[in-house]
Amino acid sequence: MKASAITLFALAALVGCSQDEPVSDQAMPTGSAAPVTESPPEEVPAIQTELTGEADRWGDEDPAPLSLATRAVSGPKKKPKADTPMGGGTESADAFSWDDKNGGARAKGGDDGSLARNSAAEGLLGGQFGEHLPRTPMPERVQEEEEEEAPEAAAQAGTGGENYRDYGINPLTMTEQDRFSTFAADVDTASYSLARAKLNSGWLPNTASVRVEEFVNGLDYEYDAPKKTSEAPFAVSMEAAPSPWDRAHHILRIGVQGEHVDVENAAPVHLTFLIDVSGSMNTPAKLDLAKSSMAVMVDHLGPDDTVAIATYAGASEILLEPTTDRSAMRKAIDGIRAGGGTHMDSGMNLAYTMAATTNIPGHESRVIVLSDGDANIGRTSVEEILARVDGYTEEGITLTTIGLGMGDYNDVMMEQLANQGDGAYFYVDSQAEADKVFGEDLIGTTRVIAKDLKLQVEFNPKAVMAYRLIGYENRDVADHQFRNDQVDAGEIGSGHQVTALYDVVLRDDAKSQELATVRLRAKPPGPDAPAREWATTMSGSMLRSEVIDSSEDFRKALAVASFAELLRGSPYAAELSYREVYSLALGAGAESELLGLIETAGQLSGERDVVLALR
Numbered sequence: 093m094k095a096s097a098i099t100l101f102a103l104a105a106l107v108g109c110s111q112d113e114p115v116s117d118q119a120m121p122t123g124s125a126a127p128v129t130e131s132p133p134e135e136v137p138a139i140q141t142e143l144t145g146e147a148d149r150w151g152d153e154d155p156a157p158l159s160l161a162t163r164a165v166s167g168p169k170k171k172p173k174a175d176t177p178m179g180g181g182t183e184s185a186d187a188f189s190w191d192d193k194n195g196g197a198r199a200k201g202g203d204d205g206s207l208a209r210n211s212a213a214e215g216l217l218g219g220q221f222g223e224h225l226p227r228t229p230m231p232e233r234v235q236e237e238e239e240e241e242a243p244e245a246a247a248q249a250g251t252g253g254e255n256y257r258d259y260g261i262n263p264l265t266m267t268e269q270d271r272f273s274t275f276a277a278d279v280d281t282a283s284y285s286l287a288r289a290k291l292n293s294g295w296l297p298n299t300a301s302v303r304v305e306e307f308v309n310g311l312d313y314e315y316d317a318p319k320k321t322s323e324a325p326f327a328v329s330m331e332a333a334p335s336p337w338d339r340a341h342h343i344l345r346i347g348v349q350g351e352h353v354d355v356e357n358a359a360p361v362h363l364t365f366l367i368d369v370s371g372s373m374n375t376p377a378k379l380d381l382a383k384s385s386m387a388v389m390v391d392h393l394g395p396d397d398t399v400a401i402a403t404y405a406g407a408s409e410i411l412l413e414p415t416t417d418r419s420a421m422r423k424a425i426d427g428i429r430a431g432g433g434t435h436m437d438s439g440m441n442l443a444y445t446m447a448a449t450t451n452i453p454g455h456e457s458r459v460i461v462l463s464d465g466d467a468n469i470g471r472t473s474v475e476e477i478l479a480r481v482d483g484y485t486e487e488g489i490t491l492t493t494i495g496l497g498m499g500d501y502n503d504v505m506m507e508q509l510a511n512q513g514d515g516a517y518f519y520v521d522s523q524a525e526a527d528k529v530f531g532e533d534l535i536g537t538t539r540v541i542a543k544d545l546k547l548q549v550e551f552n553p554k555a556v557m558a559y560r561l562i563g564y565e566n567r568d569v570a571d572h573q574f575r576n577d578q579v580d581a582g583e584i585g586s587g588h589q590v591t592a593l594y595d596v597v598l599r600d601d602a603k604s605q606e607l608a609t610v611r612l613r614a615k616p617p618g619p620d621a622p623a624r625e626w627a628t629t630m631s632g633s634m635l636r637s638e639v640i641d642s643s644e645d646f647r648k649a650l651a652v653a654s655f656a657e658l659l660r661g662s663p664y665a666a667e668l669s670y671r672e673v674y675s676l677a678l679g680a681g682a683e684s685e686l687l688g689l690i691e692t693a694g695q696l697s698g699e700r701d702v703v704l705a706l707r
Contacts, residue, residue, distance in 0.1 A: 253499070253500055254298065254301075254498070254499070254500070254501045254502070254503065255465070255501070255502040255503060255504050255505070256298050256300035256301045256503045256504060257300060257503075257504045257507075257566075258299070258300035259303075259565040259566040260565055261565065261660070261662050261663070261664070262560050262561050262562070262563075262564075262565055263560065264558045264559070264560045264595075264597075265558060265559055265560065266557070266558050267551045267552075267553040267556045267557060267558060267559060268553045270571075271550055271551045271552070271553055271556075272548060272549070272550055272551075272571040273548070273549045273551070273559065273561050273571075273594070274546065274547070274548040274549075274568070274569045274570065274571045274573075274574050275546070275547055275561065275564045275567045275568055275569055275592075276544075276545070276546055276547075276564075276567040276568075276569055276580070276581035276582045277348070277545040277546070277547060277567075277581065277582030277584060277590045278305050278306070278309065278564060278567050278582050278590070279309055279516055279537075279582065279583075279584065279585070279588045279589070279590060280303075280305075280306050280309070280507070280510065280516055280517040280518070281306050281309055281310040281516075281517075281518055281519075282306060282493075282495055282503070282506070282507065282517045282518050282519035283301060283302055283303040283306035283307060283310075283519075283656075284306050284307045284309075284310030284311075284652075284656075285310065285518065285519035285520070285521050285525055286301055286495070286501075286503065286519045286521070287301065287302060287307070287656075287659060287689070288521060288685075288689055289498060289519070289521035289522075290498070291689050291692045291693055291696070292521075292689075292692070293498070294696070295696070296659065296693060296696050296697065297659055299659065299660045299661045300660075301503055302656050302659045302660035303563060303565075303566070303656075304562050304563030304564075304653050304656040304657060304660070305562075305563035305564050305567070305591075305592070306563075307563075307652050307653065307655065307656035308563065308591050308592075308593065308649050308652055308653050308656070309589065309590065309591055310652070311648060311649070311652055311682075311683075311686070312589070313329075313347055313589060313591065313645040313648070313649065314645055315327065315329045315347045315348075315349035315589060315645070316329060316349060317349055317351065317352065318349070318350075318351045324626065325350060325351045325541040325542055325584075325616075326348050326349065326350055326351070326542075326584075326612070326626075327348075327349045327351075328346065328347065328348055328349070328628075329345075329346075329347040329349070329645070330344075330345065330346055330347070330630060330634065331344075331345050331634075331636065331642050331643060331646045332344040332345070332607070332630070332634060332635045332636065333635065333636035333637075333638065333639045333641065333642040333646065334636070334637075334638060334639055335595070335639070336639045336650075336672075336676060337654070337668060337672070340597065341595055341596065341597055342595075342596050342597075342598055342635065343593060343594070343595065343596075343639075343646075343650055344593070344594045344596055344607075344608075344630075345591065345592070345593055345594075345646055345649055345650075346547070346590075346591065346592045346593075346610065347589065347590075347591050347645070347649075348584075348589065348590040348591070348612075349589055350536075350541050350542070350584050350585065350586060350587055350588040350589070350590075351541055351586070351587075352586050352587045353539040353541065353586035353587075358394065358539055358586075359454050359455050359456065360394065360396040360397050360398070360452075360455050360456075361393075361394065361397045361398075361455065361456045361458070361538045361539070362397070362398045362400075362414060362447070362450035362451070362452070362455060362456065362457045362458070363389075363397070363398070363399050363400070363458055363460055363538065364399075364400040364401075364402065364414070364443050364444075364446050364447040364450075364457075364458070364459045364460070365386060365399065365400070365401045365402070365443075365459075365460050365462065366402050366403070366404065366439050366440065366442075366443035366459060366460065366461045366462070366463075367379075367382060367401065367402070367403045367404075367428055367462050367463075368403075368404060368405075368436070368439070368461070368462060368463035368464065368466075369403045369404065369405045369428060369429065369430045369431065370404070370405045370406075370430065370431075370466065371405070371430065371431055372464055372466050372497075372500050373430050373463070373464060373496070373497070374430035374431065375497060377496065377497050377498070377521075378464060378496045378497035379428065379430045379496075381496055381520055381522075381523070381526060382428075382462040382494070382496055382520075383425050383426070383428055384523060384526060385462070385494070385520055385526035385529065385530045386421075386425045386462075386530065387422065387425055388526055388527055388530040388531055389530040389531075389534055390418055390421050390422060390425075392530070392531050392532075392534070392535050393418070395416070396416065397416065398414040398415060398416050398450055399412065399414070399415065399416075399421050400412055400413055400414040400415070400446050400447070400450070401421075401424050401425070401428075402439060402442050402443050402446060403428060403439070404436060404438055404439025404442070405430070405431060407438065408438045408439045408441075408442040410442070410446065411424045411427065411428065412424035413446075414446070414449060414450050436463070436466075436505075440459075440461075443459045443461070444459060444484045444489060447459050447484070447489045448484075448487070448489065451487060451488060451489055453488075454618065456490075456538050456539070456540060457488060457489045457490070458489065458490045458491065458492060458515065458537075458538055459484075459489060459490070459491045459492075459513070460491075460492045460493075460494065460534075461491065461492070461493045461494065461506075461509065462494045462496060463493070463494075463495070463496065463506065464495065464496055464497045464500055464501050464502065465493075465495065465501060465502025465503065465504070465505035465506040466500050466501075466502055466505075484513075485512070485513055485514050485580075490513055490514045490515045490540075490583065491509060491510060491512070491513025491514065491515045492510060492513070492515035492516050492517070492518070492534075492537055493506040493507075493509050493510040493513075493515070493516075493517050493518070494518050494519070494520055494529065495517070495518065495519040495520070496519075496520055506519075507566075511566075511580070512580070514543065514544075514580065514583050515537070515583060516537050516583070516585075518533065532587070535586070536585040536586040536587045536588055537585045537588075538585065539585050539586035540583055540584070540585050540586075540617045541584055541585060541586060541588075541617060542583070542584040542614035542615065542616065542617070543583050543584075543614060543615040543616075543617060543621075544577065544579070544580065544581040544582070544583070544613075544614060544615050544623070545581055545582045545583070545584050545590075545612065545613070545614040546569055546574055546579070546581045546582075546612070546613050546614070547592065547610065547611070547612050548571070548574045548610070548611045548612075548613070549594070549608050549609075549610050549611075550608060550609045550610075550611070551596070551607070551608045552605055552606050552607055552608060552609075554599065554605055555598060555599055555601075555602040555605035555606065555607050555632060556596050556597070556598060556599070556602065556607060556608065557596075557597040557598065557599055558596070558597040559594050559595065559596045559597070560594065560595040560596075560664070561592065561593075561594055562592075562593040562594065562595060562653055562657070563592075563593070563653070563656070564592065567581075567582070569581065574611070574613060575613065575623075575625075577613075577615065577623045581614075584614070591649055593649060593650065593653050595664070598632075602632045602635070603632040603633060603635055604632055604633075605632050606629050606630065606631055606632065607629075607630045607631065607632050607635075608629065608630050609627060609628070609629045609630075610627070610628055610629075610630065611625060611626065611627045612625065612626045612627075613625040613626075644680045644681045645680075646680075647676055647677075647679065647680035648677065648680040648681070648682050648686075650676065650680075651673055651676040651677035651680055651682060651686075651690075652677070652682075652686060654668060654672075654673045654676065655670075655673050655677070655686075655689070655690055655693070658670060658673065658693070658697075659693060669694075669699060670690055670691070670693055670694030670697060670699050671694065671699060673690055674687060674690045674691060674694065677690060
């Protein structure tokens with residue numbers, strides 16, 4: 093494989109504790125908690141390192157100038173054998189210190205916080221990374237335009253009239269020009285489930301439908317839970333190791349584990365279900381699955397939780413007023429029927445009006461939309477329908493979307509509704525997925541432990557030459573808005589996990605340096621709760637010497653991220669094969685479902701013999 097081939101993912105370190113405590117080789121430090129009393133201003137004119145007081149934690153001295161001679165920072169590249177056995181450990185932190193000073197965010201002139209995110213990295217490092225220029229995002233109506241220009245390709249993708257949006261692919265960024273990476277947390281899993289449905293139907297998914305972070309977060313990991321003595325609602329696991337695809341690169345992983353809320357002692361949850369009963373939903377894979385999914389949910393409710401049900405087609409209708417009566421819920425669900433047009437805007441208005449009647453301070457009030465995302469009556473554009481959501485989220489009513497079916501599926505509508513509504517986006521393609529989403533996942537989603545969670549990683553330019561966040565393209569936050577608590581970000585529920593991966597190019601002496609400072613900022617649940625913040629550093633001494641020394645969780649996350657990169661046609665995976673990804677996933681003890689999907693994708697991509705040869 094050429095050195096220009098794969099510059100996959102790697103990840104920086106996360107969250108945790110006070111910087112005046114040393115980072116050990118075994119675990120991240122921990123500290124006590126102190127609340128932030130006031131949110132800092134939106135823009136911070138200079139870097140203020142909270143615990144050291146330095147204007148710039150790594151000084152004003154410029155790092156050593158880059159040259160092609162410095163590109164082989166990790167020695168010669170060496171590909172592992174496909175059947176190499178693997179095992180290892182992990183670093184973790186289970187307590188954090190709240191940070192009440194204004195460190196980490198710097199003001200920038202632009203709105204997107206992405207200075208020189210391609211020209212410098214692709215120019216100076218062109219000899220190492222090849223001609224991997226970030227691709228131009230595709231138009232919103234991806235499938236319709238593809239069908240006009242390349243009908244054979246559209247048919248091969250099996251996407252019909254579906255609607256996806258291509259958010260592009262994060263390019264490599266030169267650390268000396270922009271050392272901050274800021275993004276909103278994301279626990280959506282719909283992209284992984286949608287790809288699974290496509291592959292199980294014999295089609296490769298549309299490349300625009302593949303969001304890497306939703307693949308990574310679609311799997312479960314064995315992260316440590318927060319200790320009961322910790323005042324923070326998270327525990328964080330971190331690892332870094334050489335990339336198995338390119339020895340000149342390292343992979344860094346951040347894994348966040350949310351605390352589990354005791355449902356019996358939690359505040360009541362008020363759910364308003366909005367069911368699409370239009371003609372396009374009248375199939376077993378859509379409406380019938382929606383009804384069976386809701387039946388699963390009834391069995392997981394707390395004694396004081398309420399459910400209301402509304403439907404929409406050509407018109408909107410109330411089927412069930414808010415109630416705790418389980419038999420009434422089941423009767424209403426059983427009576428749902430399909431037919432007519434799709435007036436989503438009218439349905440959204442009705443559902444939010446109903447949810448407002450149970451919007452009690454201290455309780456969770458949530459609208460849950462089950463639909464294929466189609467809208468053809470009244471306000472039909474994503475922007476018009478999203479405009480209605482804004483006001484209700486400010487009142488504390490959140491929105492979760494559940495996608496169903498294929499053929500006329502609007503991924504853009506469903507994903508953007510969930511993002512705008514401070515909720516999660518799931519896709520249900522089977523009864524097994526329905527049991528998962530409407531069982532433990534839904535209960536976790538409705539028991540919020542942190543709102544508007546943002547992560548900011550500040551890389552040390554003396555240790556990290558370049559970096560790339562893998563995925564989260566549509567969750568980008570301008571660096572200078574990290575402490576702007578009006579900026580919408582991710583919501584984290586009970587037991588939720590968030591995993592992020594970075595691909596980094598390290599300098600020769602990186603192991604003796606601090607690699608990065610990672611800050612995490614969120615609001616506790618409840619109205620008008622002030623934001624809180626955590627900060628910690630990652631030491632180069634925590635780097636694993638080989639990927640075989642990393643944990644199975646680390647390698648499984650890397651495997652599924654590599655799988656997603658292949659499916660979306662990432663230029664950073666141009667020479668990677670499904671066989672190599674299958675081998676890594678197999679060695680990491682990945683579930684049979686993921687292995688089967690990788691094998692199927694390989695077969696559909698023409699690698700049939702190579703993939704099967706691994707059996």
